[in-house]
Amino acid sequence: MSLIVIGLLFALIMLGFPIGFALMVTAAIAMAIQGIDLIVVPIQMYSGTNSIVLLAIPFFILMGELMGATSISERIISLASALVGWIRGGLSHVNVVTSMFMAEMSGSAVADAAVMSKIFVPNMEKQGYPRTFSAAITAASATLGIIIPPSIPMVLYGVTTNTSIKDLFIAGIVPGILLGGAFMVTNYIFARRESYPVDNSFELPRLGIAFKRAAVPLLIPVIVVGGLIAGIVTPTEAAAVGVLAALVFGTAMQKDLSMPQVGGILVTTVRQTSVVMMIVAGSAVLGQFLANEQIPQMIAGGLTSLSSDPIILTLLINVFLLFLGMFLHASAAIIIVVPMLLPVATQIGIDPVHFGVIVCLNLGIGQQTPPVASVLLTVCSTTGLKIEHVMGYMKWFILSMFVTLVIVTFTPTTATWFL
């Protein structure tokens, strides 16, 4: 039965079913075959989506959308340019550093990729960078959006495994910086080899001015994450405070946002939220069925039967997550599969918070690798490029993500240092 369920789910996804509905339909068919009363379907959907913690997801999306509609991206690009634009391959480094800053305001890699590709790819092309390279670095650096707090996959992981979201956010900071550093090293190697230009020379006064212009908007994520880390507010409250701050910044301070614009942003937020939440609802239904079938125990047993060596098991978990990330959306993978893997991970001594970061890194790589490759596909659709053309450069950025994953996996302090 388990194989039929997995096969059916795979077939429905390949047939173009929206992923959330593929999960729901698979679960409903499996339940009907087993004679389970289908009233369970709406009950699981209702209980799976009714959560005050999950409410942080629309709030973080709304905060990111509000900030994105203001002049903040232009200010942050200026700051990033003053900081790293003087290095060879300047604009590609500015791309990475901007993504690191923007990651503090948005918890979604796809959203970051959509915004950044429109800004950076044409500008990099003007400076002589190959369009495919520009698209590759833009897609890769968008992964920082789910590692550097706030992060929607981390919220889902926290809710699913009952792990502190505050701790997960803190744990994402160092791996996020490491990942950004890995992208910059890869950038630099290409910049030397293909003679990419510098963006500008380093000037302290320019840096000071750029910092001053970006200080207020940068303060918003600091307040949000700071308030959460200090224990003043819960993740949902932190996100709501972020929304209020972004709204005040955009409407009263900068006057960048009009009320009709805010209305449009609210509707966009609702739509984006529902995309994640339908996957959450579908995962809740299918997850319940899989739990009844004791599939988590079977997978955990299968993994531990392969080896008892913690290093081998850690590698196996990573390979499994990477494979999964290639075919399943990150939200579904977290809700359905992570509860199966976490017992094995804790059994071999991996801290649940550390494991959360490992999961997000793996699924971040999955967002860049076909066939699903949601982030890469977003950048390709914005730039009009084909995946196979971008992959020429992309594979090197994926390699740098692998290196970061290995470092974070086998050096737990990278994630648990500040806990």
Next chain:
Amino acid sequence: MYRFIRLIDRIIEILAASALVVAASMILINVFNRYVVLGWLRTSSETSDVSAWFYGVADSLLSPISATADEVPGLLLIWIAFLGAYLAYRKGGHISFDMFVDMLPPLLKRLVITATESTIMAFLLMLLYQSIRMMMVDGETEIETAEIAQGWFMLIIPLSAGLMAFALVIDIVERWIDRRQAT
């Protein structure tokens, strides 16, 4: 017909955006109540009559909202999610993997998409029926923090199932009758 559909879209957009605003407002009121009213104002009310008056007014206004703020916004998320699901269906926003379907010849592609949408429609009709059953079984139970029946929050599941089935019918009809919009 198209004007009617646009009207429905607009109503759903307003409802969903309002649910989001109400949820955010309740969360913010709760934070404000905790730190400003119950913290700062309550402390200063012990030394000043003016502060005591402000504290009394604020407490009577905000405490009832604050009491429900740990539960109602989470329940509103269901409304946000399911109304948004209809909107995402209308604007093609749901995440799906189209690579294989896009490689098919136009007629076969149209047939596959129609079969997919028909299957989802059948699921949605089942969901409509089962969620009405769920409401009949459990809808009258009140939520923990207020005298509001759960059914008001459950209602969105059959409502959105019906709306999404409606959106799918429009999509299928457009795909076969108006081929200019066929994808």
